[in-house]
Amino acid sequence: MKSKRLLVPYVAWMLVFTLIPLGVVVYFAFTDAATGRFTLENLSDLGVYLPIFLRSIFLSLISAGICLLIGYPVAYTIAQAPVKRQRFLSMLVMLPMCMSFLLRTLAWVAMLEDTGIINSVVTALGLEPLPLIRTNGAVILGMVYNYLPYMITPLYTVMMKIDHRLVEAAQDLGCDSTQVFTKVILPLSVPGIVSGITMVFVPAVSTFYISQKLGSTGTTMIGDVIESQFKTAYNPNLGAALSLVMMILIFVCIGFMNRFSDDDEEGVVTP
């Protein structure tokens, strides 16, 4: 079968760079650092990291929520614009992604730090410098700034596909513009909301660079801990265990979200 042969490169790629490393992660997670024997200790030690897990989830959910609040009106506006302007506006949304992720985060450091741009202005006005950097707020800001395009893009894609005649049908049946939105546009954009939240939440929950640069020791996220296990604490087994739990957590989240969207998604072919 020709169509199956076309899959070979992808399957090979998945095998070498995803499945085998995954196996390695699982192996490390269940073996002892010193002896290399099977153990559950790595996993049972994770209890101490529970607050960090919770904080990561909490901060990521907040970020995803803020991204949704900012991104939804933006996506809606773009989807309503004439086609030519749509292309220009969606390019604007993608533009920040052309710049390095590290650079974008460092730019925020320069903005927020105690002697940074914002505080220079504040002190020049004769006020006390504000505690901007090394706060949860700064971390959330960094995540929202970096991941906002991941929210807008799927939302825009879904909204663009909503048939304008459905809007007219709703008006015809007595909906004013608010009702058109709540009864038609919003329910039909649920699949976009779900994939937008997933696309923001997943990278946000495992991020480490943002929290290191914009946060403090009090805002450490699980990504930071994993990174430090590999790079500074030299305990790859614990790091692997953390990664594994993290991964399972993300799968559970995605599974939950998809279930939520399946119910509402249009055009689902049910056998």
Place this chain on the structure above:
Amino acid sequence: MAKELIRLTDLTMEFDGEKILDNINLYINDHEFLTLLGPSGCGKTTTLRIIGGFLTPTSGDVLFDGQKINDVPSYKRKINTVFQKYALFPHLDVYDNIAFGLRIAKLDELEVDRRVEEMLDIVSLRGFENRKITQLSGGQQQRVAIARALVNKPKVLLLDEPLGALDLRLRKDMQNELKRIQQATDITFIYVTHDQEEALSMSDTVVVMDKGHIQQIGRPEDIYNEPKNAFVADFIGESNILDGVMIEDYLVEFFGRKFKCLDKGFAPNEPVDVVIRPEDIDFVDAAEGHLRGTVTNITFKGMQYDIIVDFKGFKWLIQTTDYQPVGKRVWIRLNPEDIHVMKKSEYSGLFGDYSSYSAEYDEIAEDTADEE
């Protein structure tokens, strides 16, 4: 006595400087089944969308019950629409689609339920309440769309080519169904189609449109029997259209021969268009014949043969149940009631010549009309 419900006065619509509608004047009576008929781009859908409140006319007025409603948004009009390709809500099931308008109007759920159930009976969709829209066939979606509009008991129902996506068989059934629903509910129907047969069989009044102008308004019989110009004669049914001269009242000349007819009121020797319907022509013996021609083509159409006959280089379409072989010399006779005389118009000479006739022509014409 029929009461006027909607009136369009001097309605003009322009998009980017292009006139889509030019000076449309039309009134629509209460309880009437009125059809806007015309080819793609004739302005019929635009007219419907203006009545529905989805477009604001460039100039002219829309009156509803005597009130000007140009600026009344569609959600405040007592008008509902069955959209082309239905525009059903994919996130709602059949029941919720039908109940949509009633719930927006904040009727209590008992009343909503009663009316939705009643509607499900009318459109024969009982048992389909909880189906998803995507699980329905075209005909079923069609009926949901009708139910969703009718359940609101509008004064007027607008239907935009509602049967266009259905196959022939289903279309015929739905035509009868729609007519029955219209008579049962007593709601004014304004129906848009490019299908002349559909228009003739369902309507009380037919409005023939082309190029943003109304060409003719009348009862289906009048439109068919007394077309006003070559466009109407050609668009409604098949027509042979000839150049003629009206010698005097009740006497017209064409092909160098004078014929008695039933038309009058033209200037002496006024050039006119003469319409002869293909089904009105009979083959006769040479002794009784008026004109002699040669059969050049014959196509079996089921109900009849379509025969092309060459009269002095001008080809006519004749529809008859009599078989005539190609090459045969035939005589025809034209009785006064078979001849219809029309004033010359911008359409003169454009239609009614079957010189380039081919059996596929009809289908090609229909396909292009469907792409609107």
